Amino acid sequence: MNSSRIGASFRDPGGFLFSRDGTLYRQVNQAYAANYTRLMESGLYAKLVETGRLVPHAEVDVRHEEAATAFLVLRPERVPFISYPYEWSFGQWKDAALATLSVQKRALKFGMSLKDASAYNIQFFHGKAALIDTLSFETYQEGEPWVAYRQFCQHFLAPLALMAYRDVRLSQLLRVHIDGVPLDLASALLPWRTRWNAGLYIHIHLHARAQKRYAGVAVTEARTGRRMSREAQLGVIENLQATVRKLEWKPAGTEWAAYYAETNYTDAAFEHKTQVVGAWLGKIAPRLVWDLGANNGIFSRLAAAAGAFVVSADVDPAAVEQNYQKSKSAKEQTLLPVLLDLTNPGPSLGWHNRERDSFLGRGPADAVLALALVHHLAISNNVPLQQVAEFFAGCGEWLVVEFVPKADSQVQKLLRSREDIFPDYTREGFEAAFRQVYEIEQAAQVQESERWLYLMRKK
Amino acid sequence: MFWLYLDPGSGSFLLQLLIAGLAAISLAIGTQWARIKRFFNRKKARPTDDEDDE
Numbered sequence: 001m002n003s004s005r006i007g008a009s010f011r012d013p014g015g016f017l018f019s020r021d022g023t024l025y026r027q028v029n030q031a032y033a034a035n036y037t038r039l040m041e042s043g044l045y046a047k048l049v050e051t052g053r054l055v056p057h058a059e060v061d062v063r064h065e066e067a068a069t070a071f072l073v074l075r076p077e078r079v080p081f082i083s084y085p086y087e088w089s090f091g092q093w094k095d096a097a098l099a100t101l102s103v104q105k106r107a108l109k110f111g112m113s114l115k116d117a118s119a120y121n122i123q124f125f126h127g128k129a130a131l132i133d134t135l136s137f138e139t140y141q142e143g144e145p146w147v148a149y150r151q152f153c154q155h156f157l158a159p160l161a162l163m164a165y166r167d168v169r170l171s172q173l174l175r176v177h178i179d180g181v182p183l184d185l186a187s188a189l190l191p192w193r194t195r196w197n198a199g200l201y202i203h204i205h206l207h208a209r210a211q212k213r214y215a216g217v218a219v220t221e222a223r224t225g226r227r228m229s230r231e232a233q234l235g236v237i238e239n240l241q242a243t244v245r246k247l248e249w250k251p252a253g254t255e256w257a258a259y260y261a262e263t264n265y266t267d268a269a270f271e272h273k274t275q276v277v278g279a280w281l282g283k284i285a286p287r288l289v290w291d292l293g294a295n296n297g298i299f300s301r302l303a304a305a306a307g308a309f310v311v312s313a314d315v316d317p318a319a320v321e322q323n324y325q326k327s328k329s330a331k332e333q334t335l336l337p338v339l340l341d342l343t344n345p346g347p348s349l350g351w352h353n354r355e356r357d358s359f360l361g362r363g364p365a366d367a368v369l370a371l372a373l374v375h376h377l378a379i380s381n382n383v384p385l386q387q388v389a390e391f392f393a394g395c396g397e398w399l400v401v402e403f404v405p406k407a408d409s410q411v412q413k414l415l416r417s418r419e420d421i422f423p424d425y426t427r428e429g430f431e432a433a434f435r436q437v438y439e440i441e442q443a444a445q446v447q448e449s450e451r452w453l454y455l456m457r458k459k
Numbered sequence: 460m461f462w463l464y465l466d467p468g469s470g471s472f473l474l475q476l477l478i479a480g481l482a483a484i485s486l487a488i489g490t491q492w493a494r495i496k497r498f499f500n501r502k503k504a505r506p507t508d509d510e511d512d513e
Contacts, residue, residue, distance in 0.1 A: 145479070150471035202478060210477075211470030219469050226476040235482030236475060238489060 003065060007354025008120070014135040018065045026057065026074040027064060032135055033071040035112075039137050044110035052128045053103050055079065077125075079132060080288065080309040080336070084356055085119040085155070086174040087338040087346060089320040090163050090249040091328070092129070093171065096122040097156035097244045099129035104146070105237055108230060113140040117148035119155040119180070120356070126333040143227035146236065150211075153203050154180025157244065161204060162186060164247040165194050168317045171339070178350050183208040199243025251318030264409045265449050272447040274302065277371070277400055280442065280455045281306040284398050286366035292342060292395070293373035297323040297335065303369060304334045311365070313340035342373075342391075343381045365396035371453075374430070375404045379414045379422055385433035393437045399456040403430045407450055427452060 006017040006024075014032030018025055028036050039045050048054035057074040064070035085093060099122055104114045114136050121133040146152075155174075158181040162170040166189055173181050187208040194200045214222060265273075281289075281303050289308040291300040296319050300312035312335055314320050323337035340346070345359035370392060377383045383391075392399050404411055406425060424433070431440065431454075438456035445452050 145472055145475035149475055150468050153471075202474075207471060207474055209470075210474040211468050214470040214473050215468075217469045217473075219472050222469060222473055223476055226479070228476055228479040229483060231486055232479035232483040233475075235484075235486030235489075236478065238486060239482060 005065065007352065008350070008356065010351070012135055015071075016065075020062070020065075024076060024078060025060070025062065025065070026076055026134060027066060027069075028071045028074060028135065029069040030071045031069070035138050036071065036135070038112060038139055039134070042110045042112065044107060044112055044137070045134075047106060047110070048103060048131070051106075052126060053099055053106070053130050054134070055123070055125050055130055055132045057134060074134065076132070076134065079123045079125055080334075081311050082123060082357070082362055083311075083336060083338050084174070084346065085159070086172055087340060087359075088171070089317055089324050089337060089339060090160070090168060090171075091321050091324050092124070092337070093119070093156070093160055093163070094244060094247065095328075096129045097152075097160060098241065099131070100152065100156065101237055101241050101244070103131050104148075105234065107137055108140060108234060108237075111140050112137045113146065114148050117152035117155060119174070124336050127327060127331060127335070140230075142230065145228045146233055149236070150183075150207075151180065152240065153183060153207055154186075156180075157200075157203055157240065158183060158186035160244060160247050161194065161200055162189055164249050165191050168249055171317075175346070175349065178355065183211060197243070197246075199239055199246070203240065203243060249321070251321045265446070265451070269446050269449040269451070273371075273402075273451075273453065274299075276444050276446070276453050277369070278302045278306070280400055281308070281367070284367060284455075286396075286398060288365045288396075289367045289369060290363070290365040290395055291369040291371075292340070292392075293370065293376065294323065294337070295319045296326065297337060299369055299371055300335055301332075303367075304332065308367070309334045310336070312337045313342075315339070315341045342377065360394060363395050367398035367400065368392050368396040369400050371400070371402045372404055372410070372451075374401060375408075375411045375414060375425075378425055379411065379418075382421075385424060385430055386436050389434045389437040393458050397458045399438060399454075399458075401434070401454050401456065402446075403427055403452045403454070405450045405452075 003020040004018060006019060009016040013029065014035070015026060015028040018027060045054065049056045055076050057076040060073055060075045062073050064073060088096065096119060100117050107113055115138045116136055121131055121136060122129050123132050159171055159174060162181065183204055187205045190200070190204065195205055277299055285306065286308045289303040289310045291303060291310055291312045294300045294312040294314050297312040300310045303310045312323055317339060320337045320339045327335045327337060340359060348354065348358040348361060349356040374388055377388050378385055392401070405427060406415070434440070434456060437459060439459055440454055440456050442455040443452060
């Protein structure tokens with residue numbers, strides 16, 4: 001029997017996640033027994049699951065992973081793909097923030113409170129931002145402030161404000177600061193005018209100053225008997241909600257925002273491409289698809305229609321945002337837009353390099369879609385074609401890939417500003433390189449174009 | 460204190476206590492304002508807000 005603790009799950013004395021024979025379990029420790037019982041018996045669990053804000057679980061009768069501390073074992077419903085905040089678009093992050101606040105408000109009504117507000121505790125489950133950590137709740141203590149306030153500001157408010165007011169690319173600060181953006185850093189990076197925004201002034205600028213002012217001060221003495229009523233805490237939560245809701249980022253002026261309006265191929269070519277890709281996906285019936293270079297997800301939706309859960313990845317924050325807003329308004333449950341730079345995919349991070357998995361570590365997928373992508377990797381990033389093939393093969397067994405030849409105007413654009421050092425970038429060279437790693441099962445030239453589509457299977 | 464094992468930092472903790480009065484007042488005003496708005500909008504369907512499950 002193959003059983004091990006999950007690398008990210010070590011901080012909480014209340015319990016931990018473990019994996020046994022491919023199934024994910026959560027051990028609840030004795031230390032958390034009272035809180036767990038309250039969560040289940042107060043009706044809070046049922047309410048949160050009903051509103052889609054908490055991933056449901058079953059209590060199961062399996063051997064405890066660490067018997068000495070165990071209370072019971074849960075089997076949570078599996079999230080199809082774990083994504084991290086630095087892979088979210090602005091809108092996804094904002095919805096994750098609002099989900100956290102909504103859960104906290106609900107918890108207060110049931111006499112409980114979130115003891116942490118980590119962005120890593122939120123995942124997209126059936127298309128909706130939901131809490132995955134069942135052990136985040138503790139009994140609310142009348143008179144006490146929200147213990148996770150600082151973490152909420154660092155994990156949600158600071159990055160969202162920086163993305164909205166400074167630059168959307170600052171979401172990547174979370175790759176370095178695993179416990180969220182330090183508030184003094186956020187305060188220094190935000191434009192001065194954000195001090196006119198009452199919410200940002202209090203929760204970031206003043207908050208950063210308070211942290212400096214009271215660093216090392218013992219709370220019990222400094223509070224001089226002050227208490228925070230439940231109404232006051234609700235007031236803070238509602239103020240955070242209002243502050244988050246007002247933050248906006250519009251994907252204007254970025255490179256891909258208008259991509260589909262500017263493609264260089266005809267309607268008939270697009271139609272044919274859709275038909276071929278759709279037919280191949282129907283034939284291989286993958287359960288998990290990674291659409292790499294998905295733009296705003298047109299072909300991801302073909303894969304979702306074929307029954308797959310699709311990770312729809314793109315490097316452009318505007319495309320990911322469009323994709324997310326589209327999937328949100330259509331209430332799509334099997335498509336997850338993510339922000340991904342294929343030339344530098346997310347590494348494994350945190351304690352022991354095991355808290356956050358690398359992007360590839362969260363695979364493999366059953367099938368990879370790589371449409372209008374290879375020329376970016378091979379020409380813009382100088383990756384030899386065989387290495388491109390090896391990379392895809394590491395992502396999944398099946399591959400639907402498009403070859404766009406040099407004559408194509410999009411490739412010409414890439415070559416305009418660089419020397420053509422790619423003598424092997426031909427259809428023959430492409431096929432030869434990919435045959436080192438794959439069997440070519442099917443090939444089709446896209447009508448009214450020079451582009452070719454291939455269905456390949458790893459050797 | 461056990462519930463402080465996730466240390467919010469003294470400053471974060473104390474800031475909340477300092478703004479507590481303000482927060483309670485703003486909640487009260489907000490609640491009253493929502494009641495007034497509801498009174499005038501009672502014939503209109505309330506917009507659903509899927510970001511908040513209230």
